[in-house]
Amino acid sequence: MIAIDNILVSDEIVQEQFVCDLNKCKGGCCVDGDAGAPLNKDELEKINEVFDAVLPYLPEESKKELQRQGRYVYDKEFGWVTPTIESKVCVYGIVDKNGIVKCGIEQAYNDGKVQWKKPISCHLFPIRIQQSRDKQTEYVNYEPREDLCSAACTLGEKLKVPVYVFLKDALTRKYGTEFYATLEATAEHLKSKS
Template sequence: MIAIENILVSDQVVEEQFVCDLTKCKGGCCEDGDAGAPLEVEELAHLNNAYPFVKSYMTAEGIREIEKAGKYVYDQEFGWVTPTINSEICAYGYKDKQGIVKCAIEQAYNDGKITWKKPISCHLFPIRLKKSKHGDTEFVNYEPREDLCSAACKLGKKLKVPAYIFLKEAIIRKYGEEFFETLDATAKYMRESQIVTGKGRRR
């Protein structure tokens, strides 16, 4: 476990290798799960402001779900989340010609319509965040889905890209440049220590 102030980062975040392979998984994380994408409280306002611009990128089914359930819903286990269509694909998701799930929020961002890219939980995946009971500590865990993310794990190993490097933009967005630099320095120190002691990557 790597401790950076009150944030505890799992060793797997820097030791495991991961690169999304959308040609294989088809963006399945946007339609596979027990609920929609988790939203931080401050993201609710972002979603309210972004929706008029995001709507034109959404499917008719997605728009109907938003009109019925709201732009976000409360889940007893996960808190605020995006709505889903029939408990499957995120209401803000749509499929391109290759059958890959894309995000209407992110597309509006890429086209310069909004300044909020997408929920941070989506941007950070397969990293999952969890608060301690009293909320004074945050846990940063590496939690790829065993079957869905197997191609991403294989591609990461092939390209030798640690998960935290692949997620650099998202980590900086969430915690800032200084946090990432500290994490990167710690990861390099850990790798060098393992080389010196003759140990391979830990499991």
């Protein structure tokens, strides 16, 4: 474990390699799971802010589900999450011409329509964050899905890209530049010792 203030980062984040291979997984992280994408409470308001700009990007089935379920739902196990269609694809997912599921919110962001990229849990995947019971410590863990992410693990190894490097933007967005610089320096130190 790497401790940076009250954040405990698993060693795998600096030791393992990972680069998403969308041509192989087809954006399966937007489809596979027990619930939609976990949302922080402040992200509920973000969804409300971007909703009207994102709606035109979504297919009719998603629009119907949003009307039926709402913009976010509460799950007993995971807390606030994005709704899903038939407990599968995220309601904000869109399929491109290559059959790859991408984020409608992120597409609106890329097109300059909104200022918010997507839920941080999606941006950080395959890193998952859990809080201690007393909410004083955050555990930052590397949790790729065995089948779904095998191509990404292979590509990461081939390109020699550690998880923390692949997710630099997401980690910086979540914890700030100082945190990332400390993580990077620690990773380099550990690498020089091995």
